[in-house]
Amino acid sequence: MAISVKEKRINDQQSLLLEGTYAVAYAVKLCRVKVITVYPITPSSAIAERLAEMVGDEELDAKYIKVESEHSAMASLIGASHVGVRTFTATSSHGLAYMHETLHWASGARLPIVMSNTNRSLGSPWSILAEQTDSLSQRDTGWIQFYCESNQEIFDTIIQSYRIAERVYIPAMINMDAFFSTHVLENIVIPSQEMVDSYLPEFKPKIKIDLNKPSAFGGVAPGDSYFEFKYKMEEDMLKAVDVAVKADNEFEEIFGRKYGIINCYLCEDAETILIMTGTAAGTGRVVIDNMRKKGKKVGLMKIRLFRPFPSRAIIDVLKNKIKIAVIDRNISRGVGGIFAQEIRAAFHNTKYHPPIFGFVAGLGGKDITPEQIENVLNYTIESDYPDREAYWLDIDV
Amino acid sequence: MNKRIFEIPEEDILCKGHMACIGCGVPLAMKFMLKGLGRKTILVVPASCNSVIDGTYPFSASGVPLVHVPIAAAAAIASGIRAGLDMIGDIETTVAAWAGDGGTYDIGFQALSGASERNENIIYVCYDNEAYMNTGIHRSSASPFLAWTTTTPLSSPKNVPKKNIDFIMAEHKIPYIATASIAFPDDFIKKFATAKNIRGMRFIHILIPCQAGWKTNPSKTVKIARLAVQTGIFPLFEIKSGKITLNYNEKDVPVEEYFKLQGRFSHLKKKDIINIQRDVDRNWKRIIKLTKVV
Known part of the structure; x- marks a missing residue:
């Protein structure tokens, strides 16, 4: 497991030697996520472990639901996101495949959930090693998808993803390679909470559950309105290209790093x-x-x-x-x-x-x-x- | 039946204009539930008859926020809503999942069992009409022994008994479990009002006759629901902190009276009814025995 072997302060930033999984957990913490659900799966599990420590030690003020399946991991976030709070889960491979139905539901309900996925092969036969077929099989579920190269990029992309997802109301999936990312140590610049707060203000959705305005979410939409919902969703999905470019540029202004969409x-x-x-x-x-x-x-x-x-x-x-x-x-x-x-x-x-x-x-x-x-x-x-x-x-x- | 010990609110939260079939017991149950829970309630409805009953976009008949969800996800989504509410400091609002028997006994059971083990602070209601009625009267694990459904046709009626969901839930050691019937509104509403004030996982099971699926006269829905209780087929009880209490103590009607009003059982032979009566008697004795366990 990743241990901080080197810790030094550069101005108000910190530099830590972290595995990809821990990089994810640190980013989630700085994004002030309110509801976390995780079902363990190799090689993503250390994310669940580190976040459990952070919530347990009250470093992170969040509810952590230790669900019984990935289907429920995503489903619970769908529930929490309807209330209007920032949410996160981490999964991989079979876990992501098991979520498939709820991925469609999350994007259809326009919930800006952010999830990390460690790209791992799918059985049969069993393999826990790197391959992207898991997330690419989910390409039609209406999620924004990023593929990351380094642990710093993973860390930064998590932060950027909340900003993008919450602007277009589309969930985002951050992909990294099994083991090559998840279990490899890299030196990561961890920005201060103030820096992240200035980039990522509190999530205040336009629409959420409101007891004073009781309405139904996701009910049967007759033909025309279903078609229109899907058109609007596609419009926003296409818009997300420019939103991602902008979010990357704005990220550079504060953090001094930039990746490009390509x-x-x-x-x-x-x-x-x-x-x-x-x-x-x-x-x-x-x-x-x-x-x-x-x-x-x-x-x-x-x-x-x-x-x-x-x-x-x-x-x-x-x-x-x-x-x-x-x-x-x-x-x-x-x-x-x-x-x-x-x-x-x-x-x-x-x-x-x-x-x-x-x-x-x-x-x-x-x-x-x-x-x-x-x-x-x-x-x-x-x-x-x-x-x-x-x-x-x-x-x- | 206990005499009325609390006031039933006059106000109906459930609106007119819902889309239930004629003679459907679901809106009655929904109406009673909302009387017990009040306006500070968020409903979670997985794919089931109620996905249709609530109305199509942009209408909703429930009168409280209602989140439609995939069929297997009710308990998990309710858990997430609860977590979200807790994080914004709303600990007052009740989160209630409202799922059919398929969404509870079958495909939603994993999430329900998980939420129960975690003792999530939600109410989970199973409105049980003993088959996948919304898809077309397909057999579920809540369908009774020998019942006709479209996937257990007369050539091969259901050959295994209904799952005992209440006792399966009791083994999860959750704080409150109850069965309720639309034919006993006082008891029904009181149970929801009781559940509302308990923290942790609460499970309420309602048997609701379905005229289309049970092949019954739409005007007899409440009568059939009452017979289910009077025959002991669907006993009314509560399990509070592991202690079971019967809420309707008589079992004075033979099961045949219940079966003869339902087309789905019209193929039953004399010996089938005798066998079922024997099983119902045995189950009743078991519950009576359990009520005496301190």
Whole structure:
């Protein structure tokens, strides 16, 4: 478990050596969350443990409901959020899958719940290691989705997510890699409570349960009104792209850090762009550096915001590139990696049609090595067009 | 029956214009419940008949805030509302889940059991019409032995007995459990008024005849509910801190009187009724015995 081995003050900020799970717990505490529910699941459990300590020690003034399932974890937050308080839960993999129905309900009810998900493989067969298929299977549930690379990014994205979610009334899911993030120590700058308070004022929803104005929430909506509700929700979901950009800029003003909804590395003069997400993007940058030394014009794009999908921002960077390679640590059976498919779809109605090579890698926590990434780039550079939806690393390439 | 020991409020909180079927007992039960709980109440309604009865957007007939929720989630969502209220300093408002038998005995049971084990400060009400009536009279684990439903057709009526939810709940050691009947409004309202003033998990079970699903005359809903109590099929009792008290002490009507008014039992043979009578007698004796346990 993460222990603070190093603690020093930089102005009014603190620097702590934390695992990804603890980074989540510290962020939740600073966001002054009022109701927390957690059902334990590896590798997310340390979030539940640390938050239980924080609430137990009265470091954090919150109700912590120790629910009997993930379905109830999300359901309880749906209840609490209807009262108008800030809420949080953490889950992973099968837990997230078990929540599926309530994820739809939370977004449909326009509740800005924030949840962390540690990307872990789904059985069968059992695996507790990194893979994004869990959260990507939830892409149509109406949640904002972020994919994080470092523990600082996880910490900061939790704080940003409350600001975004509470502005558009859409719940947000912050994804991180099982073990590569959750169980790896990184030095994290922990801002002061005052800094977070100034960025994230108290949550005051427009609509909540009011005994003086008794109304029903979520009752049967006849055809036309259901359609209209869904249209408004989509409008706000699309708006969330700009809201996320703005929240990131405003975050930078106070905290001095910024991530972008996408992050580009040496993309400007690159002819071939590699797209990656999560912790593997860090390995990707090392490969880009090495290949640049060999004179290859390559760059890396990390996608951080997945829902709403920032198509415009992505196309702006990629439109004049010669080739694109996408490494997916996830799979939609029958079509290949999910990020690759989304990027292909984003290009479809534009006049730009660079070949997009999809690569499936790292399922079930299998390492994505620098050698593999270099192979991906070399294969992409040397081939004219991909002859299939996805190449499986170490098997096809 | 005890004589009236408290005033029943004149005011009806439940509004006119709800969408229940003719002869449905649910609005009557809702009306009585709200008389017992008052206006400072938030209702949580999982998928069930009441999802429809309350009215379609933008209407709501309940007169108090009502949160519609997925079928398995009632107890969990009620727990969350309670936690939220506690955090904003509202410890007065009652949070009541109002779930059907399917949402209680079957798919919602995990959440109910969890909330009970945690002794959440909520009231959980099961309005039991003994099948998934809203979806089309489908068998639930609350459907009685040998009952006809659309998924236990006459060729294969239900061949296992109804789950004993009240005693399952009693084993969760929660502070208050009661059964209530729309045919005994004084007792019914008093139980909700009692429950309101107890902290912790409270469970109230109401048997509500469904004319469509039970194949009964819509004008006989209350009579059938009364017969369920008088035959001992649905005894009225309370379990307070583990101590059980019978609220209606007579069991003076044979079960046949209850069955003969219901089309769902019209296929019962003489020997079936004898067997059921024997089980009901046995269960009654068991409850009488338990009332004597100090």
